[in-house]
Amino acid sequence: MNSRYSFGGDEHIFVECDEAMSLEAFFKSLSVTKAVRAAQIRGVTEICPANASFQIKFDPDVIKPDDLLRELKSIEAAAASGGHSSLKTRIIEVPVLYNDPWTHETLMRFRDRHQAPDMTDIEYTAKINHLDGVDGFVKAHSGAPWFVSMVGFVAGLPFLYQMVERQRQIQSPKYLRPRTDTPKLTVGHGGCFGAIYSVRGAGGYQMFGITPMPIYDPNQEIKYLKDFMCLFNPGDIVKWRPIDRAEYDQTVADVEAGKFTPRISNVTFSLDEFHADIDGTNAKLTGALYGH
Amino acid sequence: MAIKVVKPGLSTTVQDLGRPGYYHIGIPISGGMDRFALCAANWLVGNKEDAAVLEATFLGPELEFTSDVTVAITGAELPPKLDGQPRATWTSFKVKKGQTLAFDFLRTGARAYIAISGGVDVPVVLGSRATYTLGALGGYLGRKLAAGDELPLGSGGEIAESREVPARLRRAPGSPAELRMMPGLYWHRITELAGKYFFEDTWKVAPEADRIGYRFRGGRPLDFVPREPPFGAGSDPSNIVDACYPYGSVQVPGGTEPIILHRDAVSGGGYFMIGTIISADMDLIGQLQPNATARFTSVTMEQALAARHDRKKLLNEVRESL
Numbered sequence: 210m211n212s213r214y215s216f217g218g219d220e221h222i223f224v225e226c227d228e229a230m231s232l233e234a235f236f237k238s239l240s241v242t243k244a245v246r247a248a249q250i251r252g253v254t255e256i257c258p259a260n261a262s263f264q265i266k267f268d269p270d271v272i273k274p275d276d277l278l279r280e281l282k283s284i285e286a287a288a289a290s291g292g293h294s295s296l297k298t299r300i301i302e303v304p305v306l307y308n309d310p311w312t313h314e315t316l317m318r319f320r321d322r323h324q325a326p327d328m329t330d331i332e333y334t335a336k337i338n339h340l341d342g343v344d345g346f347v348k349a350h351s352g353a354p355w356f357v358s359m360v361g362f363v364a365g366l367p368f369l370y371q372m373v374e375r376q377r378q379i380q381s382p383k384y385l386r387p388r389t390d391t392p393k394l395t396v397g398h399g400g401c402f403g404a405i406y407s408v409r410g411a412g413g414y415q416m417f418g419i420t421p422m423p424i425y426d427p428n429q430e431i432k433y434l435k436d437f438m439c440l441f442n443p444g445d446i447v448k449w450r451p452i453d454r455a456e457y458d459q460t461v462a463d464v465e466a467g468k469f470t471p472r473i474s475n476v477t478f479s480l481d482e483f484h485a486d487i488d489g490t491n492a493k494l495t496g497a498l499y500g501h
Numbered sequence: 502m503a504i505k506v507v508k509p510g511l512s513t514t515v516q517d518l519g520r521p522g523y524y525h526i527g528i529p530i531s532g533g534m535d536r537f538a539l540c541a542a543n544w545l546v547g548n549k550e551d552a553a554v555l556e557a558t559f560l561g562p563e564l565e566f567t568s569d570v571t572v573a574i575t576g577a578e579l580p581p582k583l584d585g586q587p588r589a590t591w592t593s594f595k596v597k598k599g600q601t602l603a604f605d606f607l608r609t610g611a612r613a614y615i616a617i618s619g620g621v622d623v624p625v626v627l628g629s630r631a632t633y634t635l636g637a638l639g640g641y642l643g644r645k646l647a648a649g650d651e652l653p654l655g656s657g658g659e660i661a662e663s664r665e666v667p668a669r670l671r672r673a674p675g676s677p678a679e680l681r682m683m684p685g686l687y688w689h690r691i692t693e694l695a696g697k698y699f700f701e702d703t704w705k706v707a708p709e710a711d712r713i714g715y716r717f718r719g720g721r722p723l724d725f726v727p728r729e730p731p732f733g734a735g736s737d738p739s740n741i742v743d744a745c746y747p748y749g750s751v752q753v754p755g756g757t758e759p760i761i762l763h764r765d766a767v768s769g770g771g772y773f774m775i776g777t778i779i780s781a782d783m784d785l786i787g788q789l790q791p792n793a794t795a796r797f798t799s800v801t802m803e804q805a806l807a808a809r810h811d812r813k814k815l816l817n818e819v820r821e822s823l
Contacts, residue, residue, distance in 0.1 A: 365636075
């Protein structure tokens with residue numbers, strides 16, 4: 210995996226760790242950006258890890274572009290030889306009402322922009338992934354945890370990468386033409402990536418459900434978003450938990466009343482351990498959430 | 502000490518020099534799109550360059566003042582009228598308590614900067630007063646201004662009358678606008694001929710042009726170098742595994758209409774980019790109206806840094822002239 214460096218104008222360096230998405234490429238992006246952050250290079254103003262790439266914004270009046278390029282390459286080389294394939298992070302449970310009325314209403318409104326106008330987004334995705342209907346889909350989608358491989362597009366929106374073998378990963382194309390509307394907190398999917406829409410707005414991802422748990426609060430009034438307005442960081446792990454309408458309504462009420470706290474546990478993830486035993490590693494990670 | 506918004510204009514927001522440091526979680530830098538004009542407006546009224554001002558797009562607001570202040574309008578040629586009397590742009594003037602500032606129709610440019618002595622004193626959010634409307638963050642309640650809003654003003658800023666930025670030091674795009682771009686990022690995805698056409702063609706600003714990005718039309722579609730789609734990228738030749746987008750980066754979804762991301766950029770996504778507009782020319786994009794023509798010029802890093810230096814020098818001259 211040879212990284213490709215490119216200047217993005219006179220203020221950015223863009224680094225593609227790999228053309229294709231993989232956990233290895235994501236880990237490289239995460240470990241190099243962590244090392245860059247730790248190096249506290251003067252003139253660096255933004256450090257942005259992404260799925261299989263990363264980007265550094267800098268002030269060329271403070272550090273010469275070629276000097277920064279050299280420094281990044283040496284940090285990358287050191288990070289690679291250090292073998293940073295383990296990560297101290299958090300696992301966060303996200304309750305999901307699959308097949309909810311709000312994304313259903315929205316997907317019906319935009320059926321003319323979809324590949325399969327006579328099916329819902331879940332039915333379509335279940336079919337092309339050879340899953341057994343909606344139930345089979347929910348089982349596959351919520352069965353294994355997902356990595357937050359990037360946060361962005363809009364404020365606080367996590368991109369999620371399913372932690373299973375490539376042949377088991379759910380894949381689904383984006384809408385033929387993007388929608389002009391997506392409900393806030395929609396659980397979506399495009400290509401191999403899951404996402405949670407942090408705000409209402411345009412979008413092209415398939416829509417599977419909705420979470421009652423806000424993940425972005427610019428006013429910082431929600432109890433668990435008081436310290437910082439965005440819940441997710443790159444490197445977090447997400448575990449979906451299917452819920453019914455009654456629990457959805459109760460959770461919305463609890464959030465409003467300031468009584469809801471997300472279920473979060475600290476975990477250590479090892480890439481080697483994961484590759485040696487995917488299901489076992491995932492069971493251990495999920496176990497940390499529920500105290501077993 | 503406040504401004505009452507009588508009419509909001511088309512899209513008027515509170516902006517300063519922006520909110521760096523949160524792009525990695527999708528919160529863009531925001532701030533004025535023409536920062537050259539924004540700094541000049543602030544200096545004209547005795548503010549520090551990073552004080553919060555109003556950015557008015559295409560159509561000016563109507564504002565009533567509840568205290569004596571100094572005001573200056575820079576950027577687009579949006580002629581101010583104080584209680585109906587014309588005032589000059591790029592020139593500071595006094596406003597008395599109870600007077601109303603309105604604007605004539607836009608002559609040239611796209612965004613006017615309205616600086617008021619003391620600055621617009623909305624709360625600082627993550628280190629800045631800039632408005633990011635998509636995330637409902639910063640500025641006045643995270644949104645563009647509406648009739649009836651009342652904006653608090655800061656104290657301080659010296660009251661200086663009739664300062665003027667000389668015409669030779671004002672900056673505006675030509676016609677066609679020349680936008681200098683450093684090819685890179687995913688430039689290798691298009692054919693050599695497509696790259697040549699991109700720089701040869703004259704482009705037009707599309708109606709979809711806002712603080713997030715500017716879309717262009719009218720040039721020839723780009724031909725791609727064939728490839729096997731990498732895992733996770735998507736099947737369209739313009740797709741990539743979702744990555745970060747630099748400010749000023751030029752993405753071309755489907756190879757047809759280039760989009761330049763600006764101050765409220767979406768921080769990443771799945772479209773390839775062919776290069777990045779240099780920092781010195783980002784101010785100019787903020788002054789392009791829909792249908793304005795533009796051409797892209799290929800430059801090297803040395804040329805980009807020289808242009809950056811020239812812009813800075815010009816801005817210093819503005820400061821020294823006041």
